[in-house]
Amino acid sequence: MSFESTLMRSKATSFDIAHLAGVSQSTVSRALRDSPLVNQETKDKVKAIARELNYKVDKNASNLRQQQSRTIALLLFEDPTTDDSLINPFFLSMLGSITKASALAGYDLLISFQNMSDDWHAEFEDTNKADGIILLGYGDFVDYQNKLSQLEEQQTHFVRWGAADKDHPGVSIGCDNYQGGFDITQHLINLGRKNFAFIGGADKHAPEFQARYFGHRDAIKKAGLKINKNNQVEAISTENSGYEATKTLLANSTDVDAILCASDLIAIGAMQACQDSGLTIPNDISVVGYDNIPVSRFTNPALTTVAQNTSLAGELLVSSLLSLINGEDVAPKLMQVEVITRQSCGASAIDQA
Amino acid sequence: MSFESTLMRSKATSFDIAHLAGVSQSTVSRALRDSPLVNQETKDKVKAIARELNYKVDKNASNLRQQQSRTIALLLFEDPTTDDSLINPFFLSMLGSITKASALAGYDLLISFQNMSDDWHAEFEDTNKADGIILLGYGDFVDYQNKLSQLEEQQTHFVRWGAADKDHPGVSIGCDNYQGGFDITQHLINLGRKNFAFIGGADKHAPEFQARYFGHRDAIKKAGLKINKNNQVEAISTENSGYEATKTLLANSTDVDAILCASDLIAIGAMQACQDSGLTIPNDISVVGYDNIPVSRFTNPALTTVAQNTSLAGELLVSSLLSLINGEDVAPKLMQVEVITRQSCGASAIDQA
DNA sequence: CTGAAAGCGCTTACAG
DNA sequence: CTGAAAGCGCTTACAG
Missing domain, CATH: 1.10.260.40 (lambda repressor-like DNA-binding domains)
Incomplete structure (x- = not known):
């Protein structure tokens, strides 16, 4: 003592x-x-x-008496990461604005990993620790969707970052993934690329990736170019997974001249795989990503990617949740995306040609 | 409704x-x-x-009755950042392990910016929202120190990341900054560098930077090389500040062949400034950083830097705070550092010569 | 092993 | 404008 x-x-x-x-x-x-x-x-x-x-x-006494907590719970999916961070850098970039928006609204912010508790769907609001929940990330969307349904059944207040879809439970705030996939592919087409590959899931287990893929596919179709189904290779959002998937791709397809990766993390692995295979980016092949994470401007070559406004995202997540808590009806929000042109697509080389 | x-x-x-x-x-x-x-x-x-x-x-009822909250408050300094993140990436990399360690100990984690409230020194524990506080970052250490003293006076339980020093209030967990500054400078000396510059504060307003500087200086002295006081230029830990400081340095000193930056963020700006001045890294000049943030392996050339174990840091921060909460005496902890050799120091070029 | 009761520190309806 | 009282939902000393 x-x-x-x-x-x-x-x-x-x-x-x-x-x-x-x-x-x-x-x-x-x-x-x-x-x-x-x-x-x-x-x-x-x-x-x-x-x-x-x-x-x-005393907050406990005050909260108990008022039957509210003035606290928001932020639940992060614990991602597999190359370093020790455990959190996808894209979500990390939202953290500041979420923290700030919560504080400005007079709410405390509780932060936790989703998978640390089987009961995360109930743990926070049912214990009166939080008035509502913000969900960032998930492993497999199909599993996640079940949990979301439970949350909705229990009338828990929650918003999530992700794909808006009428079939999906809850209020979502996200970017227009279809448009992003379309725009960046169009950008590559404008640069003269003809044989595309897509690295990342393209099914309902990862609906954001899927929407990006659909946009990608439709841009190719619209340009009258060919789609090779074998050129879509599954990957989760890590460098390693991107590396392996690209190795597989390159082993089977030799004529690919542009790779759209479903995330920047995948793209970093993909660039490495291309370079290890003796390909020069962007001369031999374009590689582009998605998310505009901090690292993307420093890769070699710098990564062309699709930016999502993380600052606005954080604010919308918080404000939507607070509306929900106040008993208001809240519509899902779809934010615009922006193609960030750097070197990995070959824009400068080709533009100047 | x-x-x-x-x-x-x-x-x-x-x-x-x-x-x-x-x-x-x-x-x-x-x-x-x-x-x-x-x-x-x-x-x-x-x-x-x-x-x-x-x-x-009901947590509020239970906490009220037990006069504890089973919650830790994590207070982050709101940094000026180039992107919208508002948080120094080095601290961001600790977040996962802090979150995980808290959860494993059965504690909730509240997260907030230090400067959102003048009263942050009292806000959390006095309201019974948290049993203790973890402090990450600060603007000016001198101001910070006053707040720390207040915390101590009020017998608040807190630990902070940073320089251990007998004169500084509270329990600190940090890395051996002196050793880190010494080791990476020694590394540059081994590579044949002779004229050094240091970008970053070297006074009591930033004691970690200062300790790195002292290590740097002593390594140079020990090697019998000259120290040019004009080659230490102030900078805060941002890319922009590093850029400007390096521009200033290069305008005044033409013979520098190695720059040690007090942080990786500074180093990124410094590399840009060197390149903008027509210098090739590492051929004309070595630039090295400190922190091993995720971006550092992607810069061009990849940044040689000093790694601090952020994963262990998070765990120690949490476990030390919990000991404090339990009324145990806790000693400050000093962790070992490791020089990460990449390309910006010129190791490969010179090693092979 | 179980129950009746006190009390943690507030907020707020009720009464004046 | 102010006060006495109830009650938020628990945990735990006390009594059996």
Whole structure:
């Protein structure tokens, strides 16, 4: 036992202040919350004493009484990552704006991994630890969807980052993945590329990736070019998975001149695989990504990619959730995307030709 | 008003379970917490009903009664960043392990920016929202130190990432910055570099940077090389600041052949400034960084830097804080660093010469 | 092994 | 404008 724990200060309560101010505890409570019922002089006196005693309202008592927590839970999917971060860098880039938006709204932000508890669907709101939940990421969408349905059944307040789809439960905030896939493919077509490959899932287990694939496919069709189904290779969003998938692709297809990766992490692995196979990017082959993660401007060559506005995303996630908590109806939101042209697509080389 | 809010489910309480199980509410409480006092059959019955009703213990009530929150507050300094992330990437890389370590210990993690509230030094523990605080980052250490002293005075439980120093308040977990500065400079000396510059603060406003500088300086001295005081240029940890400082350096000193940057972010700006000035890295000049942030392996050329074990750091931060909360004495911890050799130092070129 | 009761520190309806 | 009282949903000392 340390010295400290024996000497532990006991925190002041509203009764202590009431005693010192010569008023009732109810008046203290009202004064501190700036109730119009309380005389200004009384307020001033109470506040002065509170300040002096370093008094802070006990959140547990206050929350219990008011049956709310003024807290948002942010649940992150624990991703497999190359480094020790455990979190997809794209989500990491939203964290600042989510934190800021929560604070500005007067809400605390609780952060946790989704898979640390089987009960994450109930853990937060049912215990009154949080008034609502923000969900970032998932492993397999099909499994995830079941959990979402449970959340909805239990009338939990939640919003999630991801693909908007009428069949999917809950309110989603996401970018227009179809358009992103279309636009960046169109960009490659404009650059003269003809034989495309897509690295990443293209089925319902990863609906964002799937929408990107559909946009990609439709841009190719519209240009009257050929689609080779064998040139779509599954990958999860990691460098390693992108590397392996690209190795597989290159072993089977020798004429590919452009690879669209479903994420920047995949693209980093894909570039490495191309280079290890003796291909020069972008001269022999274009490689582009999706997400515009911080690393993407530093890869060699710098990665052409699709940017999603993470700052706005964070704000929308928070504001939508708060609306939901307030009992308002909230529509899913679809944000615009932007193609970021750098070197890996071959834009500069070809543009100047 | 939406349909939902009218139909709001009312959560089950321990009294509901007691009623259904035909026992007292105290017994329900004991059974749910697996008290050895309760008969196994009673426990089973109570637990079954709780599961069925989707019952969860109300945290506010439980915390209020127990006068603890089982929550840790993580306070991040809001950094100026080039993108919208607002958080230094080095701290971001600790987030996963902190989150994980907290969850494993049964603690919730509250996350907030330090500067969102003037009162952050009291906001969390005094309100019983958190049992203790983890501090990551700061702007100016001198200002920060005052806040730390206040925290200590109020007997708040806190740990911080940073330089251990007997004069600094509180328990710190950090890496051996002196050694890191020494080792990477020694590495450059081994490579044949002779005229050094240091970009970053070297005074008490940034003690980690200062320790790195001292290590740097002592390595140069030990090798019998000259130290040019004008070759230390102030910079905060951003790419832009690193860029500007390096521009200033290059305008005044033409013979520098190696730059040690106090952080990777600074180094990224420094490399850009060198390249913009027509210098080739590492042929004309070596540039090395500190932190081994995710981006550092992708810069062009890849950045030689000093790695700090962020995964272990997160775990130590959490475990130290929990010890403090439990009234144990906790010693500051100093972790070892490791030089990560990549291309920007010129190792491969020179090694092979 | 179980129950009745107190109490954690607030907010707020009720009464004046 | 102010106060006395109830009650939010638990945990735990006390009594049996």
